[in-house]
Amino acid sequence: MDDTPAVPRQLSGARLLDTAVSYVQERHWEVLPGTWLEMSAGGAPRCSCASAACPAPGARPTSADWATRATRASGNGSEVRRMWTGRSRSSVLLPTGRTFDVPEVPESAGFHALARIERLEVRLGPVISTPTHRMAFFVLPGACAKVPRLLGALGRPPDALHLTGRGEGDWVAAPPTRMGTGGCTQWAGRPTAAHRWLPDVGEVLSPLACGREAAETRAVR
Template sequence: MNVKETGSPTTTSRIPRQRTEPLADIAARYAEERHWDVLPGTWLEQVEGHGGAAERCSCGSGAGCPAPGAHPARKDWSTQATGSAVVARRLWSKQPKASILLPTGRSFDALDVPESAGCLALARMERMEAPLGPIVSTPDRRMLFFVQPGAGAKVPGLVRKLGWSASSLDLSVRGEGDLVPAPPTRYGTPGAASRIGSAQWARQPTASNRWLPDVEELISPLAYACGRESVR
């Protein structure tokens, strides 16, 4: 997928669109420039099998891993997350290959929708000049729209007011106790036939979108787009 970048051309953000530097520096930059908590997760490793070389999660679960290369390595992950660039560099210096995970429900929540619906909604939002925060595109063809924390409690009621049942839409909220993979984290989808790719910015973090929109400002076009997908 190739989504047009719409951030301000005059931004001074140094957050990369693609991986061009050590993950330790990128993680530290998220903490320093965006004030996001960051967490080192698992990563993909090359393994030899009967069918040749393959990539598996460093956790050792093989094809049974629910998020190959992009999940916390420890159960107490919430206490490991840090908003300090200094601490982030120290954590990644111990494991330079670790994925970059961003805990939700702290600085932001994320509205999780299918890629096709996300692209449709994004085009509509841009025509409406709606306020937009960063947006992540994932290897499993999802899009994550960053919004102010607390979206999970609001979405069911907002969707009902728009005439939809929340259970009928492929739209969920990643909030407190959840995470999102940060670009350029490379990971796979579950199962033996894992689809591997990198999280990418469909809309990059910039100085112009430092202040995130409330979920109320995005829910209408997202619900509409998800509703169209559900009746296809």
């Protein structure tokens, strides 16, 4: 029996492009075409970057100078379509540290935090759920520099939440980008008109800390 994992069905290039255009026109986010999944000569799935050790198969920038190639937040649909010309299967990446920062946490803590945020009626920005079981919360830029101090104020060490701060020089894979063979990124909290104004990281960090505690408590029961 062949145990070689199959490449998941590729998303429509038109769907990816249309989504990228909508992020620029409707959300005023910067976008960047990234890599995609393809089949190697041996029939195994691999990233289009061709690296066997690719850390983000099918969902990473295609060049080291990617930060200078992203659209402007004030860009338009024509600019996005030019960027996707000849690379219709490209993933949709969102540079961080410009329009927003993204604290990323394990999904167990993320889902608990979402429930707590809803109960507290805290203003929330868009939230991405990834096939790698992580959740990414959109907050105002500059968050990464604040996180260590804010965690200290909560009595938490820097690594307490298993939090990865994505700010200047980083990116997130936007829905519906496919990451590896695990599936697509999805919106756990969709971008809406209500999310036009993003929260400060301090507004979501306490619920995330409580969510981590709840996840740990549940795990030991």
